[in-house]
Amino acid sequence: MTSHELHQPVLLVEALRLLAPAPNGSFIDATIGRGGHAEEILRRTGPSGRLLGIDADPEAIEGSRRHLAEFGDRVVLWEGYFDQLTMAAQTHRFNGVEGILFDLGVSSPQLREPKRGFSFQAPGPLDMRMGPSAGATAGDLVNSASEAELIRIFSEYGEEHYARRIARAIVRARSTRRLDSTEELSRLVAESVPRSSRIHPATRVFQALRIATNDELRRLREALPQARALLGNGGRLVVISFHSLEDRLVKRFLQTESRGCVCPPDIPICVCGKNPSLRILTRKPLRPSDEERRANPRSRSAKLRAAEVIHQQGGE
Numbered sequence: 001m002t003s004h005e006l007h008q009p010v011l012l013v014e015a016l017r018l019l020a021p022a023p024n025g026s027f028i029d030a031t032i033g034r035g036g037h038a039e040e041i042l043r044r045t046g047p048s049g050r051l052l053g054i055d056a057d058p059e060a061i062e063g064s065r066r067h068l069a070e071f072g073d074r075v076v077l078w079e080g081y082f083d084q085l086t087m088a089a090q091t092h093r094f095n096g097v098e099g100i101l102f103d104l105g106v107s108s109p110q111l112r113e114p115k116r117g118f119s120f121q122a123p124g125p126l127d128m129r130m131g132p133s134a135g136a137t138a139g140d141l142v143n144s145a146s147e148a149e150l151i152r153i154f155s156e157y158g159e160e161h162y163a164r165r166i167a168r169a170i171v172r173a174r175s176t177r178r179l180d181s182t183e184e185l186s187r188l189v190a191e192s193v194p195r196s197s198r199i200h201p202a203t204r205v206f207q208a209l210r211i212a213t214n215d216e217l218r219r220l221r222e223a224l225p226q227a228r229a230l231l232g233n234g235g236r237l238v239v240i241s242f243h244s245l246e247d248r249l250v251k252r253f254l255q256t257e258s259r260g261c262v263c264p265p266d267i268p269i270c271v272c273g274k275n276p277s278l279r280i281l282t283r284k285p286l287r288p289s290d291e292e293r294r295a296n297p298r299s300r301s302a303k304l305r306a307a308e309v310i311h312q313q314g315g316e
């Protein structure tokens, strides 16, 4: 792999400890990227364990294909968004698997590639789609969303304090021309907010646009129950997130699935019949060590949560 293609897997040791891959096990990596986590899972599941790797980005799929070539037909790759997890798994007969990993967000190669438009630091088109099937680009959104919608996106997904000012500046600018480049948007944002020394003023706006362009939260919300259903008894779900909204969504899903009866307290006997289906393995989310943060600044905001399927009688 060239240095341009490299992606340093985040929380690798912790993810492997919790996924606990053993010889001949079947696993799904729902965000395979360049195959960093997948490679280690495959090493531990030899000689005949299988891994289904999913990614919306055709370049990631191609990168993984090359990176994981030594594992031959133990690896199956599927290009698409992970809210289609059930379909991908059924197509390739991955049911009752031992573990599923989600390592959310963008990879370093995606951030480094100017033509993808993820970075405000490199001149490029305002694209930001993880994969071509996302449809509209970030540029389409910036040029067509109403001012109110832009405010919602920047404040909700970017927790941007100056969402109103930025949205107003965009609407004013686009009345005379189409905003199509990362440089132009980044400059516009920088000019509409007071100078902050900590982070680049466009950081939050770019993050928010990426989340909106790829409908990231909806896809995660829809993928988690699918992942739960694909795990066999004792199967492990591991999710690494980089944004507080993603982490909150994962935390709530795990809490709901690990709870039994949800009947209102004034009902004397349980009528819902709900049994807990997951046991949470990380009471608090795991964070990267100081050493990892120093070595890989992209890991700084990572949080890992994991859970295990509770053995059900009559289950697999």
Ligand SMILES: C[S@@+](CC[C@H](N)C(=O)[O-])C[C@H]1O[C@@H](n2cnc3c(N)ncnc32)[C@H](O)[C@@H]1O
Pocket (backbone or CB within 6 Å): 007, 008, 009, 010, 030, 031, 032, 033, 034, 035, 036, 037, 038, 054, 055, 056, 057, 060, 080, 081, 082, 083, 103, 104, 105, 106, 107, 130, 216, 219, 220
């Ligand atoms: C942080 S990287 C994963 C890196 C990988 N674990 C590794 O070690 O190389 C996240 C990957 O997930 C993909 N991705 C993000 N959201 C996705 C989604 N909703 N569906 C499918 N792929 C997604 C991105 O295209 C990216 O390649």
